Amino acid sequence: MKRQRRDFLRKLGATGAIAALSPIALSQEAQAKNLIEIKNQFNSENDTTIKLGLIGAGIMGIEDTNSALRHANVELVAVCDLYKGRLDSAKQRWGDHLFVTQDHKELLKRSDVDAVIIATSDHWHKQISIDALNAGKHVYCEKPMVHSVKEGMDVINAWKKSGKVMIVGSQGVSSLGNEKAKELLAEGAIGDIVYAEGFWARMSPEGAWQYAIPKDGNEQTVDWKKYVSNTKSRDWDPLRFFRWRNYLDYGTGMSGDLFVHLFSSLHFITDSYGPNKISSMGGLRYWKDGREVPDVLLGTFDYPETEKHAGFNLSLRCNFVDGTSGTTYLRIVGTKGSMDVKWEEVVVKMNQTMTSDDPFLQEQARLRGDSDTRAAILPPKELVYTAQRNWKGAHYDHFGNWFQAIRTGGTVAEDPVFGFRAAAPALLCNDSYFQNKFIQWDPVNMKLI
CATH class of the missing domain: 3.30.360.10 (Dihydrodipicolinate Reductase; domain 2)
Structure with missing residues (x-):
């Protein structure tokens, strides 16, 4: 060895x-x-605005979106959830301009959505990730990436075929402590x-x-x-x-x-x-x-x-x-x-x-x-x-890693x-x-x- x-x-x-x-x-x-020194890792000459869609506006969806919006040149434009109460709350929290829907496929059809945060229950992670990648969207999927081991390779193959940036949301891998x-x-x-x-x-x-x-x-x-x-x-x-x-x-x-x-x-x-x-x-x-x-x-x-x-x-x-x-x-x-x-x-x-x-x-x-x-x-x-x-914090850095990769064509800490x-x-x-x-x-x- x-x-x-x-x-x-x-x-x-x-x-x-x-x-x-x-x-x-x-x-x-x-x-x-x-x-532990902070590395200035998110500087890029490319500051193109990234427009986000959120799919799953529960506890983690809110936390993820708030972390994402702390970054410059990131906007939330659409939210999907199966519970109408969360859609109403999303507009109150982030603005009436949002497109809201109970159908994730309607959100993925939108040309103004560059990337999506998937924070649904685990049994929908695989299908929505694949649908998003096939629709040409970059993906941030909450952990665990899949609901069962038989689903793993389907997501990996869809990601490789898409050419898009996908990161999984175990934020600790972007923490200073882990590094x-x-x-x-x-x-x-x-x-x-x-x-x-x-x-x-x-x-x-x-x-x-x-x-x-x-x-x-x-x-x-x-x-x-x-x-x-x-x-x-x-x-x-x-x-x-x-x-x-x-x-x-x-x-x-x-x-x-x-x-x-x-x-x-x-x-x-x-x-x-x-x-x-x-x-x-x-x-x-x-x-x-x-x-x-x-x-x-x-x-x-x-x-x-x-x-x-x-x-x-x-x-x-x-x-x-x-x-x-x-x-x-x-x-x-x-x-x-x-x-x-x-x-x-x-x-x-x-x-x-x-x-x-x-x-x-x-x-x-x-x-x-x-x-x-x-x-x-x-x-x-x-x-x-x-x-x-x-x-x-690690949450902020994990999203920074994703946005940097989207803008530069780079890699992420947790593909x-x-x-x-x-x-x-x-x-x-x-x-x-x-x-x-x-x-x-x-x-x-x-x-x-």
Whole structure:
């Protein structure tokens, strides 16, 4: 395996080097703090106005559109949603000039729409993405890119054929924290990766997807027949429309909605294609409201050795019954140390000594012939990298990456191939849970084994 390792301390740069040499930093308890610099990556001589259409004006659709409109020379011209109440709200929020419709194909016919944001329920991601690409529109599709692994290659093939720019909305891959972690891992900061773990914790009705049901949410204001037209036909059910994440016909549960963020970040940092063995277990422990998905889920994943990284294992957890509330992290553990990665911060923890206070291990070391050596000046136990305060956030940068690629014909951080490789193990985690078995996956060729 080709893995070039450099001297980590030599690569810290001026700020890190000064911190490491300062008297305070010589203490084992000290932290060396460094700012993660913002790269001026969205400057372009081409400032052509990009006109957007939004398809799916719910929680994420609103958040995505507001982030997009923070960029210069970006306009929203059309909105589509199956619920009329959201169309009315869209005009109140963004202006009466908007063209609004309940039919996404009507929006895609418009010549004044250059690109679309797709923020519908998961079971419509594939078809609307393909329809948009075939209509000559650039696409921003919320994660997960598809509702099942059998849909992935259809989207990839449509994208390649279209010549348009498509990005998948796991915004963490555009974060300063992820970028810094990728750089540090490549420089050998923590040695070779051997293990990683991630965790999502929530403890609120909204966090557990018990969203409010609008008083006017009914068959007269919602195009229910269209909503279920690509899945099992059912009578009108407001819970299945407004709380769709809880139902398998429309959503992808904890793994598709949240694990996919952790997969995206991990794959970006490690240059991994994904795991080849997937397993999961969990259960419905608290939110027994008729949902079809667990509220506690554990997943374990086996990543094979590749040219890019050593073989390692991944453990992911998600808990909607957690009193700590709001906790999330990704930790990467290597042969020399570990990294705790957030979107705005990276904490590197380094192993400085192999000694132990365990009497048994101390005796074994003595029998092995280990001898006391002269004390040494040690580097900091922790190096903390924090985003500059004027950073506008991963959401802003993810859209900036997309707009830049549209204007210049460039590439994006999370194209459909990357997006599918992040979505697949998350979706297969569900399959493992419901089928009670290990799932074998070929991450290179992106197919089941």
